[in-house]
Amino acid sequence: MDPTLLVLGALALSGAAATVAGCAEDLESDVGSQSNPNSQVQLGPQMGNIHRYFNKAISGEPVSYGLYVAAAGAVAWALLNMGLNVPIALIIGSGIAAFVHGAYSVSSYLGRIVGQSQNFGQPVYMDVVLSHLGPIVGHGFIAVFCMLLAAYLATSVLGNPFPLPLVALIFGITVGAIGSSTGDVHYGAEREYQKYPFGGGVPVANQGDIDIKAEYGIRNGMDSSYFCSKLGGPLTGLTFGLIIFLDGWRGIIGEIVGGDLVSKSIIAIVVGIVIVAIAAYLNRMVEVYARKKYGPYTDR
Amino acid sequence: MSHGGGGHAAELYPENQVIVIGAILAIVGMYISQFFPQVSMLLGGLLASGATVAGANTTRRVAAYGLGTGVPSIGMVSLGLGAISTLAGVLLAGVAISQFNLPKELLYGIPIIVTVVSIVLGYIVGKLTVNPIGMKIPIMVESMTKLSLMGALSILGFCAAYAGGFYPDTIIEGTVKNGVIGLAFIAAGMAILHPFNACLGPNESHKRTLLLAIACGFITWFMFSIAKLDIVSSVASILLWGIVYREFVKQSLKDACSVLYTPELPKKEM
Amino acid sequence: MAIPLVEITLAGAIINASVHFVPVGGAPAAMATSTGVGTGTTQLAAGAGFTGLMAAAIMASQKGIDLSNPIHLAIILLSGAVGSMIMLALTMLLGQLIYVFGVGVVPAADKCEKDPITGDYQKSYITPGTTGHAVPTVCFISGLMGAALGGIGGGLAYIALKQLGFTSEVAGIIAVGFFFMNAVLASYNIGGTIEGFHDPKFKKIPNGIIASFIASLLTGVIVVGMSIGA
Numbered sequence A: 001m002d003p004t005l006l007v008l009g010a011l012a013l014s015g016a017a018a019t020v021a022g023c024a025e026d027l028e029s030d031v032g033s034q035s036n037p038n039s040q041v042q043l044g045p046q047m048g049n050i051h052r053y054f055n056k057a058i059s060g061e062p063v064s065y066g067l068y069v070a071a072a073g074a075v076a077w078a079l080l081n082m083g084l085n086v087p088i089a090l091i092i093g094s095g096i097a098a099f100v101h102g103a104y105s106v107s108s109y110l111g112r113i114v115g116q117s118q119n120f121g122q123p124v125y126m127d128v129v130l131s132h133l134g135p136i137v138g139h140g141f142i143a144v145f146c147m148l149l150a151a152y153l154a155t156s157v158l159g160n161p162f163p164l165p166l167v168a169l170i171f172g173i174t175v176g177a178i179g180s181s182t183g184d185v186h187y188g189a190e191r192e193y194q195k196y197p198f199g200g201g202v203p204v205a206n207q208g209d210i211d212i213k214a215e216y217g218i219r220n221g222m223d224s225s226y227f228c229s230k231l232g233g234p235l236t237g238l239t240f241g242l243i244i245f246l247d248g249w250r251g252i253i254g255e256i257v258g259g260d261l262v263s264k265s266i267i268a269i270v271v272g273i274v275i276v277a278i279a280a281y282l283n284r285m286v287e288v289y290a291r292k293k294y295g296p297y298t299d300r
Numbered sequence B: 001m002s003h004g005g006g007g008h009a010a011e012l013y014p015e016n017q018v019i020v021i022g023a024i025l026a027i028v029g030m031y032i033s034q035f036f037p038q039v040s041m042l043l044g045g046l047l048a049s050g051a052t053v054a055g056a057n058t059t060r061r062v063a064a065y066g067l068g069t070g071v072p073s074i075g076m077v078s079l080g081l082g083a084i085s086t087l088a089g090v091l092l093a094g095v096a097i098s099q100f101n102l103p104k105e106l107l108y109g110i111p112i113i114v115t116v117v118s119i120v121l122g123y124i125v126g127k128l129t130v131n132p133i134g135m136k137i138p139i140m141v142e143s144m145t146k147l148s149l150m151g152a153l154s155i156l157g158f159c160a161a162y163a164g165g166f167y168p169d170t171i172i173e174g175t176v177k178n179g180v181i182g183l184a185f186i187a188a189g190m191a192i193l194h195p196f197n198a199c200l201g202p203n204e205s206h207k208r209t210l211l212l213a214i215a216c217g218f219i220t221w222f223m224f225s226i227a228k229l230d231i232v233s234s235v236a237s238i239l240l241w242g243i244v245y246r247e248f249v250k251q252s253l254k255d256a257c258s259v260l261y262t263p264e265l266p267k268k269e270m
Numbered sequence C: 001m002a003i004p005l006v007e008i009t010l011a012g013a014i015i016n017a018s019v020h021f022v023p024v025g026g027a028p029a030a031m032a033t034s035t036g037v038g039t040g041t042t043q044l045a046a047g048a049g050f051t052g053l054m055a056a057a058i059m060a061s062q063k064g065i066d067l068s069n070p071i072h073l074a075i076i077l078l079s080g081a082v083g084s085m086i087m088l089a090l091t092m093l094l095g096q097l098i099y100v101f102g103v104g105v106v107p108a109a110d111k112c113e114k115d116p117i118t119g120d121y122q123k124s125y126i127t128p129g130t131t132g133h134a135v136p137t138v139c140f141i142s143g144l145m146g147a148a149l150g151g152i153g154g155g156l157a158y159i160a161l162k163q164l165g166f167t168s169e170v171a172g173i174i175a176v177g178f179f180f181m182n183a184v185l186a187s188y189n190i191g192g193t194i195e196g197f198h199d200p201k202f203k204k205i206p207n208g209i210i211a212s213f214i215a216s217l218l219t220g221v222i223v224v225g226m227s228i229g230a
Helices: A003-032 A038-043 A061-082 A086-120 A126-156 A164-181 A183-191 A221-228 A232-257 A261-294 B015-035 B037-063 B071-100 B104-130 B140-163 B168-176 B180-199 B206-227 B231-255 C002-021 C026-030 C041-060 C070-103 C137-163 C168-190 C200-227
Strands: none
Touching: A003 A061, A003 A126, A003 A164, A003 A183, A003 A221, A003 A232, A061 A086, A061 A126, A061 A164, A061 B071, A061 B180, A061 B206, A061 C041, A086 A126, A086 B180, A086 B206, A086 B231, A126 A164, A126 A221, A164 A183, A164 A232, A164 B180, A164 C041, A164 C070, A164 C168, A183 A221, A183 A232, A183 C026, A183 C070, A221 A232, A232 A261, A232 C041, A232 C070, A261 C070, A261 C137, B015 B037, B015 B104, B015 B140, B037 B071, B037 B140, B037 B180, B037 B206, B037 B231, B071 B104, B071 B140, B071 B168, B071 B180, B071 C041, B071 C168, B071 C200, B104 B140, B104 C168, B104 C200, B140 B168, B140 B180, B140 B206, B168 B180, B168 C168, B180 B206, B180 C168, B206 B231, C002 C041, C002 C137, C002 C168, C002 C200, C041 C070, C041 C137, C041 C168, C070 C137, C137 C168, C168 C200
16 A cells, blocks of 8 residues: 555544544543642632542643553553564553542542541542543543553654653553643633623632532533533544544655655645644634624623 | 732742652652663553652742733743753763763763753743743742653653653653654643643642542553553552542542532522 | 763753743632642643654654764754744633633733733733733733744754764663653742743743753763773
């Protein structure tokens, strides 16, 4: 088969895997309440809001996803060397990572809740631990498996010079960085503060005054993931998928259009700059739209 | 990140004692890995977790001051320094032998060289965080030094356990070429930064943090055992992890103000 | 020997400088309480820097690349820069979509009256009680500059290590550790949050660069020593 076509196919597949991974990663961090928005869940009891959120304070998402994907990558690499076939090796690797993920999640819930339990009267909800563990580990498994697949494709087809566990580590750190900078905002700025009117940031004075009531009953993390799956999760997935795809795609364009090494690379770089310029333009469009649509604060 | 921890809770054991014990355990583990490669993962991996426990203990002490950027940052810088010093120590010994005609026995001193390099690197970077950067934490320099040391020892410890020795060829062929050192970097880093990051708060207790630190050390050992496909160590590590983790859960439930199994909020006392 | 040492030292200083450009609001930004991307400094810089590092490494591993040819070196560095910029541009753009459509805020910077690039007034769009939110144009452009510098710095460190004769794997892991060291030094320097080059905190950049310069010089000496035998 034409090697360029093969590379394009692998790229499309890894872009798709990255999209799913990004989405699952974000929804997982919403169920478990991880990363920056978790500072509000942490602050809640101090402000008198006894809550039933999960409190998954496993460092930031980049570091924790770096860990899971690297662990999965190392195990999968060992199994591949043993001669196991690729899908099974990747699945077993991701399974081990899911186990590690679960162990770290429960420990951070117990640690953080008990760490402020006596002073602020926040009870440990064992049913929250048990019911949330499944969705956390499950979403985490999907994210880790898809990242590992993308890392495997990168090392085996797309010409990445690093070994699988190292690529897995770097991809894990990247997916975490993207998840915590895009999708988490929807959870932190909107979902945790839904009782305040839509359209506005959270003033410092309101911080920690998180919603503890759900649409029905007392809120827990799974309600949040349902809410965030409408915007935050898919956009996170789209971000990561686009990054993986466009970054590889510009190389392929260079490969097809360019002649020698230098011209190929320069075309790839120019295409990349065009992509960045388009993104900057779109960002400006969104900014102008928001300024027109929402307008300035006039009552102060 | 604003949660800076809960002040300075009482310590069960003095920090320096934990550091010395952790360092000695990890270094002994490396020599066991070197001389008895058959049991490198079983014993070397077990002892390497000593370094992560000691590192976690130091993290607890320094991060209680509030770093302004969250606990993870200091874990990552310590592991970054650790990774550089580990590779430096391993390769520098080879260079010294080939360039200065030193005896081959110098290779046995690799753990010591790594220790020295990491202490120097950690001390200088620690100094830099105080001046010119201006961190206002009184124990910053000593903590960075200790964390750099523990980062290096845990990386080399787990890598030596995985590869079956700390000779340059063994480490480069056995853990760097295949990228397992990347796992050592992040897994040891998490084992160092997670225990305090998870347990911080006004009711944090040294006992729970230490228990979790030990559990995290063991689960790191477990990950390496699985990655090495070493069944005996995997079983041993998961059993030990289970025991410690169970103890942590029990202790947490005991220390909580109440443990509920139903979705109800406690009535507010007005 | 001397050229890689200079390159590593410069790379550290560039990485440190790059972090100062990236608009990160830390935890408050995730609540739309302050301007910038809602994550930690080190984390976002590492995400973007590693994407650039990988782009540079892929380029450097292509057949026919000669590490002593300055044109090829420039191509590797630019690939790293573009890789990082794509990562950060898309992250900021889609983050912006969530801020505007999911949270309903207008992008506004707190540290300047008027956006120096578009000339738009900012103050009246800031929710009372917050210090700005989302990613206005000035922050976006600043972030792109930071990403480009981060990719160049990561790529430069990687090239230097390759020139010293390390294999890709060794160079990769040292570059990762090296990147983290410098990025954390920078994030300590800015104390967690910064809006971009218009932020008064940006004036502290010399301290960060000096710190990284010294730390990287030291690392460079160690790495050059290691390479003699490699």
